[in-house]
Amino acid sequence: MDLSDFDPDGPNGDTLFGLPHPVDEAAVVVLPVPWDATTSYRQGTSRAPQAVLEASGQLDLYDLETREAWREGIAMAPEDPRVRSWSEVASAAVAEARATEGPAREAAAARADACAEQLTAWLDHEVSGLASQGRIPAVLGGDHSVPLGAVMAAARANPGLGVLHVDAHLDLRVAYEGFTHSHASILHNVLERAEDLASVVHVGIRDVCRPEWHRVHEDGRLHAFSDPMLAKELARGTTWDALVQSILAPLPDRVWISFDIDGLDPSLCPTTGTPVPGGLSWGQMTTLLAALAASGRRIVGFDLCEVGPGEWDAIVGARVLYKLATWAITTRG
Ligand SMILES: [Mn+2]
Helix, strand or coil: CCCCCCCCCCCCCCCHHHCCCCHHHCCEEEEECCCCCCCCCCCCHHHHHHHHHHHHHHCCCCECCCECHHHHCEEECCCCHHHHHHHHHHHHHHHHHHHCCHHHHHHHHHHHHHHHHHHHHHHHHHHHHHHHCCCEEEEECCCCCCCHHHHHHHHHHCCCCEEEEECCECCCCCCECCECCCHHHHHHHHHHHCCCCCEEEEEEECECCHHHHHHHHHCCCEEEEEHHHHHHHHHHCCCHHHHHHHHHCCCCCEEEEEEEHHHECHHHCCCCCCCCCCCECHHHHHHHHHHHHHCCCEEEEEEEECCCCCHHHHHHHHHHHHHHHHHHHHHHC
16 A cells, blocks of 8 residues: 555554554454453453554554564454354353353353354454455454464465464363363364364473373374473573574474464563463564574464453563564565
8 A cells, every 4th residue: 555644653543553554455464353261260361452452552663673564564353243242152151161060061161162163163264265365364362262263264275284383381182171162272173173284383382281292292293392391402502593493394384373472471471361480582482483484484374362451461462463463474475
């Protein structure tokens, strides 16, 4: 679009990052999903899309790494009212399931999962449409159960897709608390339902259950770079740059990034749903993304989940969103 009347260095409107691009002219379309139905520790990530939108205005558009990639446009789609209503019905069903036992519990859990299926079908449709237009889909959760349909659509549009998964948790549980569509099961569900995935690389992992850890070693598609392993290698004198090359090695040419903010050090996400000590520093995360882009791989889309509702969390979340979006634009060529 014509940006001659736009001053990128001045204060701008209340759009995402203050950018002027309409949704149908932006390279990156951010789909807001205010949903935290199955959050097991503390709620609030459903407020992240609005909090990140509000915090995004304080960021300088000129980025020291991605320069003026923003010129291609990053826009947030309006919230779809159906998403909020599915989330509300699902949250009530989850609360009911937790308060009962036996068949009543199973029935309530099934109702929660049915709402999540509606969200999954909706995101699959939306992301398929964006991918077919050559645009970059982005999902802003919400908890980490949210992006299943988006990854399914991206995998269909990009056969042999890889997933770079930044998280404190593996999220490989077959179900959690009786819910198929749990935030603790997103990667299991992606592996079950996204077609023809080449590999999944997990980074920042430091809170797992034993069956999840076994599965990582049994499934040849999965590659985990745990937080203790990374800390040990750094302590031995291995450079972060060398570790980044190891992390990227299993990824194919086309990559979806599933970014749970709790993969970062909790000082960067103090009000996230399930904070865990350890994690990637800001600089480790930005150098990882920069190396991914420099490797010639293409970021075909991404999700950012579990951003807490606090002001600082929203500021960090907005900046992670900006790095992801502008690197994705850069790698589109
Ligand atoms: Mn997590």
